[in-house]
Amino acid sequence: MPVEADYHIQIAPSLLAADFSRLGGQVREADEAGADLIHVDIMDGQFVPNISFGEVVVDAVRQSTNLPLNIHLMVREPDYLLPGLVKSPTDQVLVHAEACNHLHRTLSVIKEGGHQAGVALNPATPVAAVEEVLPLVDIVLVMTVNPGFGGQSFIPAALNKVKRLRRLIDENGYTVQIEVDGGVKADETAQDSVRAGSSILVAGTAIFNRRQSVAEAMREMRESVRGLGPDF
Ligand code: DX5
Ligand code: ZN
DSSP: OOOOTOOOOOOOOEESSSOOOGGHHHHHHHHHTTOOEEEEEEBBBBSSSOOOOOOOHHHHTTOHHHSOOEEEEOOOSGGGGGHHOOOOTTTTEEEEGGGGTTHHHHHHHHHTTTTTEEEEOOTTTTHHHHHTGGGSSEEEEEEESSOSSSSSOHHHHHHHHHHHHHHHHHHOOOEEEEEESOOOTHHHHHHHHHHHHHOEESSTTTTOSSSHHHHHHHHHHHHHHTTOOOOO
C-alpha cells in the first residue's frame, strides 16, 4: 500500500540514556534537534528491578522544553504517582497492563484528567490484555525489550505483536497509535517497527551516545524511516 505523504512518525528520545549531570542541556538538544516527544522512564524498583527518578526530576525536565512528555510508568499500581507527575495538559501517560489491577479505572482517571492515555505491554504479554481498553486509549506501547534498562537488544518477535495490534485497531476504527520502546536504532529495528504499524519510536542509546551528537543521531533516525509507513 503506498504511504500517504503526510504519514508522520514521531521520535521520542528516552532520557534514561542522557547524561544526567547535564540533563537540562540534553533535553534542549533533543528539542532543538526536532524530537516530537520526550520519553520519561519512571521505575519503582518493584515492577522492574531498577529505580530511575520521580516528580522532582520530571519538573526539572519541564523547565527545559515545551514538548509533550511521554511518561512511561514502570510502576506497580501507579495511581498514587499521577497527581504529582502529570501536570501539563500535553502530558501523555503510559501505564503497564501487567502493573494495574484495575487497568480500566486507572486509564479512565488519566483520561478524565484531560491527558492522553497509553497502555504498555511487556514482551510476554499478549495483545488480548489490552483488547477491552482499546476504545479508551490513545497509545499502545509495545515493549521491544524487557523493561528496566536501556541499551538492550530489540526482540524481533515483538514486531508480530505490533502487526496484530495494528490490524485490530484499524479493523475496529479506533484512533490509537502504536509506540515501540527498547533497542530501537536507525536501522531495520526502526524501519521494521514502522512497517509493522508503529508511529512512535522511543530511542535512548541511539540518540544519547558518545559516538555522535544528539542532532546527528536524530537526523540519522529520521532519515532511516523517511517515506516509510505501515506495509500491509
Ligand atoms: C527500558 C525503557 C526504555 C529505554 C530504552 O525499560 O523503557 O525507554 O530507555 O532504551 P534503549 O533505546 O537504549 O533500548
Ligand atoms: Zn520507556
